[in-house]
Amino acid sequence: MENGISTSRLSFETVVLPCNPSSIHFPSSSSASLPTITDPSTRSSLQIASEHLRSSHLVVFPTETVYGLAANALSSRATADIFRTKGRPQDNPLIVHISSLEMLKLVVDEGFVIPETYQRLMDAFWPGPLTLLFPVKKRERKGDSDDKGAVVVGGDGGVPEEVTAGHSTVAVRMPSHPVARALIAFSGLPLAAPSANTSGRPSPTKAEHVYHDLKGKVRYILDGGACDVGVESTVVDGLGEKKDAQSESGTESVVRVLRPGGVTVEQMQRVLGEGVRVLVHRRDYRDEQLESQPTTPGMKYRHYSPTCPVYLVTSRQPPSSSYSTEDIPVEALLKEITEELCTRSKTRSQGLRIGLLSLTGSRLTRALLATEAQQRFASSGGGPVGLDWVHSPLGMLTGSSDMGEGERDLSEPARRLFDGLIGLERQGVDAIVVEGVPEEREGLAFMNRVRKAAGKSYSVALPK
Ligand code: TXA
Ligand code: MG
Numbered sequence: 263m264e265n266g267i268s269t270s271r272l273s274f275e276t277v278v279l280p281c282n283p284s285s286i287h288f289p290s291s292s293s294a295s296l297p298t299i300t301d302p303s304t305r306s307s308l309q310i311a312s313e314h315l316r317s318s319h320l321v322v323f324p325t326e327t328v329y330g331l332a333a334n335a336l337s338s339r340a341t342a343d344i345f346r347t348k349g350r351p352q353d354n355p356l357i358v359h360i361s362s363l364e365m366l367k368l369v370v371d372e373g374f375v376i377p378e379t380y381q382r383l384m385d386a387f388w389p390g391p392l393t394l395l396f397p398v399k400k401r402e403r404k405g406d407s408d409d410k411g412a413v414v415v416g417g418d419g420g421v422p423e424e425v426t427a428g429h430s431t432v433a434v435r436m437p438s439h440p441v442a443r444a445l446i447a448f449s450g451l452p453l454a455a456p457s458a459n460t461s462g463r464p465s466p467t468k469a470e471h472v473y474h475d476l477k478g479k480v481r482y483i484l485d486g487g488a489c490d491v492g493v494e495s496t497v498v499d500g501l502g503e504k505k506d507a508q509s510e511s512g513t514e515s516v517v518r519v520l521r522p523g524g525v526t527v528e529q530m531q532r533v534l535g536e537g538v539r540v541l542v543h544r545r546d547y548r549d550e551q552l553e554s555q556p557t558t559p560g561m562k563y564r565h566y567s568p569t570c571p572v573y574l575v576t577s578r579q580p581p582s583s584s585y586s587t588e589d590i591p592v593e594a595l596l597k598e599i600t601e602e603l604c605t606r607s608k609t610r611s612q613g614l615r616i617g618l619l620s621l622t623g624s625r626l627t628r629a630l631l632a633t634e635a636q637q638r639f640a641s642s643g644g645g646p647v648g649l650d651w652v653h654s655p656l657g658m659l660t661g662s663s664d665m666g667e668g669e670r671d672l673s674e675p676a677r678r679l680f681d682g683l684i685g686l687e688r689q690g691v692d693a694i695v696v697e698g699v700p701e702e703r704e705g706l707a708f709m710n711r712v713r714k715a716a717g718k719s720y721s722v723a724l725p726k
Contacts (some may be wrong), residue, residue, distance in 0.1 A: 263271035268547075273478070274479065275481075276476070276477045276480055276482075276483060277481065277483070278469055278473060278482075278485050279307035279310060279311065279484050279485065281308065281324070281446045281484050281486045282303075282305070282486075283324075283440040283441050283486050285299055285301030286298075286299050286304065286443075287440075288304040288443065291389065293362060294362035294363075294421065294447075297443070297444050299444065299720045303535065305544075306666075308441070308445055308448050309448070309484065311323070311445055311449075311482050311507045312448040312524045313374060314482055315332065315449045315453070316334070317331075318334060318337050318339055320332065320333050320340070320344060320347060320480055320481070321480070321482045321483075322469075322476070322480055322482065323441060323453075323455070323486070324439055324469070324484060324485070325359070325439045325442045325489065325492050326390070326391055326439040326442075326489060326490050327391045327437075327489060327491045327492070327495050327524050328465040328491075329457065329466040329468075329483075329489065330357070330442070330455030330458055330589060331347060331348060331455055331456055331458040332445070332453040332454070333453065334360045334452075334453065335356075335369065335419065335451065335454035336419055336421065336451065336452065337419060337684070338401070338422035338423070338424050339423065341356065341425050341454045342424050344454065345424070347476065348456060348520050349460055349461045349462075350456060350461040352424070353427045353428075354427060354578065355426050355427040355429055355432075355433065355720070356425045356433070356454040357393050357456070358432055358433065358435075359437055359442065359446055359453045359455055360434060360436050361436065361443045361446035361447040361452075362436075365446070365452050365574070366396075367399075367419065368419025368452055369396070369398065369399055369419055369420075369421050369452055370396040370397065371397040371398060371399050377500065379500045379515055379534060380500055383517075384436075384535060386533040387530075387533075388436040389438035390436070390437075390524070391435070391437075391491050391495065391496060392435060392496050392525040393433045393495045393497045393498065393523075393707070394434055394435075394499075394500065394699060395431040395501055395544070396431060396432055396433075396434055396501075397430060397432075397501070397625045398426050400420055400421065400428070401421060401423070403548070419452075421468040423530060425454045431499075431501065433497060437497050439489075440486075440592040445484065445680075452479075458475075458480075458483075459471075459472070459475055459476075460475055462565070463475065463679050464566050464680045464684050464687075464715065465494060467492050467680050467681050469484075469486075471484035471680075471681070473524070473545075484709070489677075491524040491673075491677065492677035492678065492682070493523055493683070493707040493708065494524070494707075495519040495521075495524055495525070496519060496522060496523035496524060496526075496530075497519065497521040497627070498519055498520070498530070499517070500515075500516075500518070502518060502682070514537060514538065514539050515537065516538070516539050516540075517530070517540055518541050518542075518543060519546070521707075522542060522710050523707045524704075524707070526701075526703045526704060526706065526707075527542055530567070533709050539637060542706070545706075565711075565712045565714040566686070566712075566714050567715045568686070568694060570617075570694060571602075571693045571718075572695075572712070572715045572716045572717060573599060573696070573716055574713060574716040574718070574720070575695050575697060575719075575721070576719070576721050576722070577624075577697070577698075577722050577724070583668050585634070588721055589721045589723035590723065591722065592629050592722055593633075595720050595722050596649065598720075599678075599693065599695070600614060600647055600649065603692050604647060607692075612648075613647055613648030614648070614650070614690055614692045615650045615651075615689075615690070615692055617652070617653075617676075618630055618631070618694075618697075619682040619683065619686065619695070619696045619697065620656060620695070620697035621659060622655040622656070624659055624697060625659060626697050626722070627697065629724055630651065630695070631651055631726075633651075651673050652686060652691050654678075656674065656678050656682065657674035657677075658674070659671065659672065672699055672702070672705040673701065673703075673704045675699050675704070675708055676705070676708045679712070680711075683715065696715075698712070698719075
């Protein structure tokens with residue numbers, strides 16, 4: 263005990279096991295066969311991690327979206343450990359990760375007939391960053407009789423309540439990251455895994471992010487390099503009413519996006535065609551019952567936040583859009599932020615260091631960086647306060663500035679978002695300003711995460 267807090271759970275020596283994703287080869291995109299692994303140290307890392315999972319312990323693994331904290335999804339004891347390790351509220355359900363369609367049978371209700379919408383989405387996006395809700399196959403037996411070191415592999419399956427938080431649905435995805443799929447296939451277990459961060463913090467996209475956050479709390483971290491997508495999977499519920507009551511023909515089906523993510527709404531719409539409407543929660547519909555429950559990230563609990571304040575700043579650039587009365591000039595924005603930060607920490611003797619997570623070379627970036635060291639902002643306490651920027655670029659929206667926004671690539675800012683937030687926080691900045699991006703394609707997931715991390719949002723007017 264230390265300061266009255268039990269430290270017994272901080273007793274692991276955390277080991278980072280290297281994995282080379284390009285040494286792992288699957289025979290086909292969704293088959294149940296085991297992959298071949300050409301690199302001996304990757305094979306050994308996966309063997310150690312699989313054994314650990316089969317003994318009901320936790321393993322951190324890379325996926326194409328973010329790193330996950332995995333446990334045997336069929337074991338209540340193992341999955342309960344996820345909640346303890348993350349400090350996650352128990353009423354927030356987990357996603358189950360599978361490596362083959364065979365494995366779906368272990369977790370989905372036997373009577374469920376896969377609807378055409380799901381079939382098309384699975385054909386197009388599995389393996390990949392898409393999570394679908396299914397009616398759950400519940401664990402028949404109560405208690406932990408399956409958990410005494412033995413593993414429910416090849417059995418009938420069934421998901422314990424810990425995973426679904428008592429809901430009638432289970433969220434499932436088939437990750438495309440070779441290390442993730444190989445780990446699931448070798449362990450023979452569907453893996454329940456939330457993002458591998460302390461609850462409420464930004465999701466980790468590199469093994470080192472996890473190491474700094476969960477060191478001492480987990481035994482093994484598989485290091486498969488930086489995550490390619492960088493934001494979590496898209497969570498989709500296509501189980502609701504089959505027909506859209508509001509459509510004129512009455513023949514439209516509806517799928518609902520509970521959380522925008524790595525698969526974009528535009529991609530899904532293309533695959534589903536005109537007969538299916540893809541609705542995004544909070545953008546296209548509200549659901550009071552859903553919002554009172556934590557079944558979608560960020561609705562009930564704080565999310566994605568570094569310990570320092572985060573400000574979302576969107577810029578308007580005439581002539582494409584006109585100023586609104588809510589737009590403020592850059593100087594007014596900085597004065598407001600400076601005053602707020604000085605009020606938070608009255609004993610400030612030095613200037614402020616503010617992280618700027620913004621598009622490379624954007625007009626907002628240039629306008630803000632130009633204020634560095636040249637301007638002093640009067641703090642509420644009287645004396646002037648200096649301001650230094652620590653810039654972390656989100657990359658460029660590739661395409662020329664006269665290209666329509668619809669043609670620019672937004673995957674790069676999404677990939678860099680969490681890495682930027684975590685990196686700036688580790689540099690000890692007093693606050694982070696994040697530049698807003700267009701709310702379409704990968705930009706929808708980006709803005710969804712930033713809005714949840716940000717205490718305040720501003721729209722600034724930039725001079726021509
Ligand atoms: O990309 C991802 O999805 C990552 C990687 C590790 O796969 N995982 C992830 O897990 O983001 P997590 O726990 O951080 O977010 C999953 C969210 C939960 O917060 C929960 O709200 C929602 O998915 N979810 C899980 N089961 C659900 C269910 N039965 N109904 C509605 N939402 C559910
Ligand atoms: Mg998470």
